[in-house]
Amino acid sequence: MEPRTALARLGDVAERGLPLFRRLASTARRAADELSERLLGSDFEARIALLRERYTALGGDPFGFDPETARHAAMVSAFFHRMYFRTEVYDVDHVPAGRVMLIANHSGQIPIDAAILGCAMFFDANPPRITRAMVEKWTATLPFVSMFFNRVGQVVGVPENARRLLAMGELLLAFPEGIRGVSKPFSRRYELEEFGHGFMRLAIETKTPIVPVAVIGAEEQYISLGNLSWAAKALRLPVFPLLPQMLIPGGQMPLPTKYRIFFGEPMRFEGDPDDDDTLVGEKVYLVKQSISHMLRRGLSQRRSVFF
Amino acid sequence: MSASGLLVQRTEQQSAVIITGVCGRLGKRLLRFLHRERPVVGMDQRPFVDRPVDVEHYELDVRSKRAREVFRRGVGALVHLGVMHDPRIKSSDHHAWNVMVFQKLLEYVETFQIPKLVLLSSANVYGPRADNPQFLTEEAPLLGAGPFSEIRDLVELDIVCQSFFWRNPATETVILRPSHILGTVRNAPSNYLRLNLVPRLLGFDPMVQVVHQDDVVRALLLSLRPGARGIYNIAGPPPVALSRAIELLGRNTVALPHALARITLERLFKLRVTSFPAPELDFIRYVCMVDDRRAREKLGYAPRFGLEETLRAVDEERWIS
Numbered sequence: 001m002e003p004r005t006a007l008a009r010l011g012d013v014a015e016r017g018l019p020l021f022r023r024l025a026s027t028a029r030r031a032a033d034e035l036s037e038r039l040l041g042s043d044f045e046a047r048i049a050l051l052r053e054r055y056t057a058l059g060g061d062p063f064g065f066d067p068e069t070a071r072h073a074a075m076v077s078a079f080f081h082r083m084y085f086r087t088e089v090y091d092v093d094h095v096p097a098g099r100v101m102l103i104a105n106h107s108g109q110i111p112i113d114a115a116i117l118g119c120a121m122f123f124d125a126n127p128p129r130i131t132r133a134m135v136e137k138w139t140a141t142l143p144f145v146s147m148f149f150n151r152v153g154q155v156v157g158v159p160e161n162a163r164r165l166l167a168m169g170e171l172l173l174a175f176p177e178g179i180r181g182v183s184k185p186f187s188r189r190y191e192l193e194e195f196g197h198g199f200m201r202l203a204i205e206t207k208t209p210i211v212p213v214a215v216i217g218a219e220e221q222y223i224s225l226g227n228l229s230w231a232a233k234a235l236r237l238p239v240f241p242l243l244p245q246m247l248i249p250g251g252q253m254p255l256p257t258k259y260r261i262f263f264g265e266p267m268r269f270e271g272d273p274d275d276d277d278t279l280v281g282e283k284v285y286l287v288k289q290s291i292s293h294m295l296r297r298g299l300s301q302r303r304s305v306f307f
Numbered sequence: 308m309s310a311s312g313l314l315v316q317r318t319e320q321q322s323a324v325i326i327t328g329v330c331g332r333l334g335k336r337l338l339r340f341l342h343r344e345r346p347v348v349g350m351d352q353r354p355f356v357d358r359p360v361d362v363e364h365y366e367l368d369v370r371s372k373r374a375r376e377v378f379r380r381g382v383g384a385l386v387h388l389g390v391m392h393d394p395r396i397k398s399s400d401h402h403a404w405n406v407m408v409f410q411k412l413l414e415y416v417e418t419f420q421i422p423k424l425v426l427l428s429s430a431n432v433y434g435p436r437a438d439n440p441q442f443l444t445e446e447a448p449l450l451g452a453g454p455f456s457e458i459r460d461l462v463e464l465d466i467v468c469q470s471f472f473w474r475n476p477a478t479e480t481v482i483l484r485p486s487h488i489l490g491t492v493r494n495a496p497s498n499y500l501r502l503n504l505v506p507r508l509l510g511f512d513p514m515v516q517v518v519h520q521d522d523v524v525r526a527l528l529l530s531l532r533p534g535a536r537g538i539y540n541i542a543g544p545p546p547v548a549l550s551r552a553i554e555l556l557g558r559n560t561v562a563l564p565h566a567l568a569r570i571t572l573e574r575l576f577k578l579r580v581t582s583f584p585a586p587e588l589d590f591i592r593y594v595c596m597v598d599d600r601r602a603r604e605k606l607g608y609a610p611r612f613g614l615e616e617t618l619r620a621v622d623e624e625r626w627i628s
Contacts, residue, residue: 059545063441064514066548140437140593143510143565150512150548160440 039078040123047128048074058168061153063161065130069151074122080112081119085217087259089124094211094263099166101203101210102131102173102263103287105192105295106181108218109241112254117173117215118152120261132165133173138238159202166206174199176284183239185226189219190295192288197277200284205273212264212287214294220305221254257305262294323348323382324531327369327412328389330355332492333427337386337524338362341531348377351389370411378415384423384531385416390464392494394457394576394584402460409464413471416478423479425530427523428465430486430516430540431458435595441514442598445484445538455586469538481530483523485541486597487590490520490620495587497621505553508592509562512550516596518543519612519620529606539606540597544614549591556618565592 041047052067081087095102107113111133118131134157140146155161157174165172175181176195184193203210224241232240245251267290269283322345328334329349341347342362349355349364358364367373369389391405409426416424433443434451449466452459465482472480487496496517499505518541526541553560563571565588572585602608612620 060547062514062546064512064546064548137438143508145510146437147510147512150514155441156438158438158440160442160444164440164442 039082040075044074047122050127051130063132063153063155063165064150065153066151069148070130070153073148073152074119077115077119078123081116081123084256085112085116085259087116087120087217087261089120089261089263091263092120092125092261094265095121095125095129095171096209096211096266099169099206099208100171100266101166101199101208102171102213103199103210103291104173104175104213104215105190105291106175106177107184107189107215108254109183109222109224109243110254111175111182112221113215113218113259114173114175116218116259117213117261121171129171131173132170133175134162136179136238159198162202163206166202166208172208179238183224183227183241185241186219186223190216190299192292192295195284195288197280197284200269200280200287201273204269204271204280204283207268207270209266209268210287211266212290212294214262214264214291214298215259216262216295216298216302217257217259217305220257223255255306258302258307260298260302262298264290264294322346324384324386325350325377325382326386326388327351327408328387329364331388332490333488333520333523334388336490336520337388337527340524340528345383348382350374350377369408374411375415378419378421381419382421384425385412385421386425386427386527386531387412388427390427390461392461394582395579398457398459401457402463405460406463406467409467413467416471417475421478423481423531423533424468424471425481425483425527426464426468427527428468428482428484429461430484430542430595430597431590432462432465432484433595433597435513435589435593437593439594439596441594442596443540444598445540445601454589455584457584457586472536472538479534479536481535482538483526483530483541484538484597485518485523485526486516486543486595487518488520488523489517489543489617491624492520495583496590498582499591500553500556500558500618500621503559505558505560506568507549507553507560507562508568508588509564511565511592512548513592513594514546514596515549515552515591515594516542516546517552517614517617518610519617522610522612522617525611526602526606526608529608535606537601537605539602539608540599541602541608542597542599543610543612543617546596547614552614552618555615556621 048067048071055061055065055067104117114133121129121131130153133154135149135154137156139149140156155165162172176199177193178196180193222243223245224243226242228240228242232238267287324341324345325348326334326337327350329338330351330353338347342359347362349362350369351366352368354366355364365377387409389408391401432449432451433447434453436450449462452462468480468482488494489497522543523541529535568588569585572581572583572588575581576584
């Protein structure tokens with residue numbers, strides 16, 4: 001007699017269906033592996049292990065860098081780096097080993113450029129390096145943000161911290177334009193704002209090579225028409241950019257522009273770190289000129305904002 | 308008594324160390340290490356119950372005439388640990404008591420030419436701030452009392468001691484600023500880590516520095532050596548994220564939003580349920596760590612206790628209570 005109970009019928013389905021499920025599952029797994037390899041590269045775990053080794057040897061990072069958090073952050077930002085912004089990185093091997101300062105143009109309303117630069121140094125540089133950006137002081141007062149920044153190796157931008165990081169042989173990222181650069185309106189894209197002099201004094205004092213970096217693509221990710229200073233004041237924010245795209249559904253995401261990052265030749269400066277502003281300013285000007293030159297060259301070669 | 312006997316007694320007297328606040332836990336700890344090497348005179352308003360036989364103890368107010376007499380006999384050093392920290396006492400009383408006592412002590416040191424003065428200050432005088440550098444050097448401004456006015460006397464003590472240091476080069480003055488001292492001591496950081504449910508602030512996880520009480524005692528002993536003078540930050544093992552420290556201790560933890568935690572703590576403090584004043588929340592919100600390079604180089608100080616040992620020290624005497 002044939003078992004015709006519901007349970008038995010379900011068993012039949014399972015018997016016939018299981019190989020199909022298995023095949024589906026393995027296809028899905030293979031697709032996921034492929035995707036993760038495309039995103040993260042085959043040596044992702046090895047890169048993470050290298051970093052972990054470095055900071056374990058140092059007896060833990062005194063600024064709170066946590067390789068596990070960084071691993072997850074890298075997995076998420078890899079999507080933006082490889083697929084969303086499809087970053088092209090040029091001459092990353094210009095970055096020397098040991099202590100070094102990356103000086104870059106800052107743009108794009110929110111500092112995605114820093115994250116993508118961090119990705120470039122992690123995924124595309126050999127050996128991988130952690131980018132330690134000097135972040136605005138007020139971010140340390142923000143819950144979650146401060147915690148996250150600490151754990152992925154970002155540091156409050158005071159000179160003492162920079163000095164200590166350089167002494168540890170770290171890679172420092174600074175945007176001498178600061179908030180002026182990141183919040184400038186679309187009409188002034190790729191114009192460099194005034195550079196602060198602090199980074200240059202520090203580089204001279206600590207004899208650190210400077211690598212100028214030009215980031216192209218970040219300017220167009222959010223189109224800002226201007227800054228509402230009264231709203232910024234009311235909300236106690238440093239700036240309040242006017243972004244019409246925020247009103248469109250999905251416009252909250254940055255536009256998928258194509259990022260191009262150009263690393264310049266390392267520059268070394270000598271002199272007295274306490275020199276007069278005009279003397280230090282001349283050296284700062286050289287760095288600024290180098291970035292602006294790379295920007296112009298990059299922009300003239302670019303066929304489209306998005307491709 | 309023979310002449311040589313007198314001489315011995317005299318030099319012994321001159322090498323004696325007066326410890327104020329000796330009945331505190333740290334005081335007793337220091338005494339245990341010190342009284343075998345040098346004669347020790349204790350001074351405290353509290354009675355000294357389990358006093359070692361070779362230790363002289365005076366139960367008195369430092370401002371009294373009797374205290375002056377003790378100093379008049381001539382001593383080798385003064386270690387001032389008798390700083391009142393009790394957050395329950397009204398802040399004006401607190402302030403007056405701490406500053407006046409210290410002023411009086413400085414007067415004795417100056418009048419009787421005591422060659423050594425050691426003040427145990429604290430890294431808290433720098434204060435936890437969002438824009439603090441990760442490691443504060445001894446030159447950093449003392450901004451601790453800004454948001455937390457209850458500790459203004461501690462900052463003032465430190466500053467008064469600094470000016471004394473410059474005014475009286477004949478006395479070797481040492482100011483120690485240790486980070487959070489952990490151990491059997493009853494201070495805020497140890498009490499905080501002794502809680503069964505350790506609260507944290509949601510979205511904040513600053514790096515913290517802790518130092519074992521016996522490492523602090525060793526720093527005190529080192530600063531009693533002839534020749535040591537100046538201001539020194541004292542730190543323990545490498546810093547660690549607050550959440551990691553709590554995890555290492557195996558405590559349960561709960562994260563509260565800052566605004567809620569502040570209001571709750573203010574209420575609870577008023578109701579005398581907790582002994583943590585609300586401004587102390589900044590210590591688990593922002594970073595307040597010190598650079599102890601100077602102590603390592605000039606004082607020859609190095610912490611002996613590792614991170615886990617230091618953290619576990621808060622539980623050492625738990626079973627007694």
